[in-house]
Amino acid sequence: MKDIILKAENISKQYRLGQVGTGTMAHDLNRWWHQVRGKENPYLKIGDTNDRSTKGTSDYVWALQDINFEVERGEILGIIGKNGAGKSTLLKILSRVTAPTTGSIKFGGRVASLLEVGTGFNGEMTGRENIYLNGAILGMTKKEITSKIDEIIDFSGCERYIDTPVKRYSSGMYVRLAFAVAAFLEPEILIVDEVLAVGDAEFQKKAIGKMQDISRTGGRTVLFVSHNMAAVRSLCTRGIVLENGKVVFDGGIEESVDLYHNASSNFESFYKRDISKDFSEIVIDEININNEGGNLESRFYYDQNIVIDFKLNSKFEIKDNNRYKMFCTIVSKNGQRVCSYETNLIKSEKIRLTIEAEFLVRGEYFLNAFIHVPQQLRIDEVNEVCLFEILDEKSSLSIHGLYNYGQVFGKGKWDSIF
Numbered sequence: 001m002k003d004i005i006l007k008a009e010n011i012s013k014q015y016r017l018g019q020v021g022t023g024t025m026a027h028d029l030n031r032w033w034h035q036v037r038g039k040e041n042p043y044l045k046i047g048d049t050n051d052r053s054t055k056g057t058s059d060y061v062w063a064l065q066d067i068n069f070e071v072e073r074g075e076i077l078g079i080i081g082k083n084g085a086g087k088s089t090l091l092k093i094l095s096r097v098t099a100p101t102t103g104s105i106k107f108g109g110r111v112a113s114l115l116e117v118g119t120g121f122n123g124e125m126t127g128r129e130n131i132y133l134n135g136a137i138l139g140m141t142k143k144e145i146t147s148k149i150d151e152i153i154d155f156s157g158c159e160r161y162i163d164t165p166v167k168r169y170s171s172g173m174y175v176r177l178a179f180a181v182a183a184f185l186e187p188e189i190l191i192v193d194e195v196l197a198v199g200d201a202e203f204q205k206k207a208i209g210k211m212q213d214i215s216r217t218g219g220r221t222v223l224f225v226s227h228n229m230a231a232v233r234s235l236c237t238r239g240i241v242l243e244n245g246k247v248v249f250d251g252g253i254e255e256s257v258d259l260y261h262n263a264s265s266n267f268e269s270f271y272k273r274d275i276s277k278d279f280s281e282i283v284i285d286e287i288n289i290n291n292e293g294g295n296l297e298s299r300f301y302y303d304q305n306i307v308i309d310f311k312l313n314s315k316f317e318i319k320d321n322n323r324y325k326m327f328c329t330i331v332s333k334n335g336q337r338v339c340s341y342e343t344n345l346i347k348s349e350k351i352r353l354t355i356e357a358e359f360l361v362r363g364e365y366f367l368n369a370f371i372h373v374p375q376q377l378r379i380d381e382v383n384e385v386c387l388f389e390i391l392d393e394k395s396s397l398s399i400h401g402l403y404n405y406g407q408v409f410g411k412g413k414w415d416s417i418f
Helices: 025-036 087-094 127-137 142-156 171-184 194-198 201-216 229-235 253-264
Strands: 004-016 060-072 076-080 102-107 111-114 189-192 221-225 238-243 246-251 270-272 282-290 299-301 306-314 325-332 337-344 350-355 363-373 377-391
Touching (some): 004 221, 060 087, 076 087, 076 229, 076 253, 087 111, 087 221, 111 171, 127 142, 127 171, 171 189, 171 201, 189 201, 194 201, 221 229, 229 253, 229 377, 238 253, 270 377, 282 363, 325 350, 337 350
Parallel strands (some): 076 221, 111 189, 189 221
Antiparallel strands (some): 004 060, 270 282, 282 306, 306 350, 325 337, 325 363, 363 377
8 A cells, every 4th residue: 555645636727927816807707607607617728838938829828737646655756847847836836835726635744845045934033933933834832843943953054143033144044944944843745946056065965865864764755846957866766757837757767857858958058047036146147058150059069169158147246256156067968077167256247168179078968057155155056957969970089989988088198118
């Protein structure tokens, strides 16, 4: 017998474009009149699929359509898909932030959610007071919260500021404390969105380790959304892939990640930020991969330079200093890091990285990039974007055909020794 802790049945969510609420008064009256007569909502029969790249013909759009899945107790489920696929909408429904248009969800325990920075926090209250507030929302007694509070504070790394109003916290401190509260107050189901990307590398590692621990030893369930496929691979035991508001795959995590790569990237040589996620002081707004002529390009020969342009969006003037840095990593399609580059942020909101010819060997690659204060804070991050390909038909190594000769051309010198 399976121990099912969460079951989603026929979940759909419809929105009316350009409107706050469900639409016009005429539409509301029409819905009411159909309900009085025991008939179906007339607007459920119309609406476009959730494809942000096309122009629709209806004022209504299905953010989600006919979502069905079950989650077992102790399972770590990865929910993945490209921007606009419906991941955040699904998590908001599972977290009871919004209601589905159709369908139902059955829970077998308490749910704690971490959907965005500061979720459930009162800015005027201190970190300590917010721990008690969140615990009360989860249905815990003051005694239960007190027994956990030292562990929460220690894990968050915010002890020095725990009695300071959280409105004065940085985004990194916010998410550290919010995650610690959600993880240590023992919900049966923990829902975590991309928000962990705000934390630095050390905290991300701690958070993933904690989620693995509460699943293995506590038997608790985790639903995890991220564009960082390395984190998804290391953490999750099963994956659901969303595309245009529908589940297109439900199965093993390796198969899910492979399908995500094939469906979402398709050699897109550019990245444009999802503006709904802009919560940091500096964000990576856009990335373009160009050839030397300045045109977007996704396929390069081994002897061509690759030009990567980053466009940043900052809430303040970026000055020349050594505090903020841009870090970029080239990642092979199987998730291995090939090489990394770093630079100080300068006054310009556009910066360029040129990868010299005859460096990367034949294969497919992604970009990871983040803005950070070294050893302190990761401010903004994008993972596995801008899939591009290196072609090789003429190099000295190409005579070996499909033989795997590494990820970069070796720069060395051969000599005869007598």
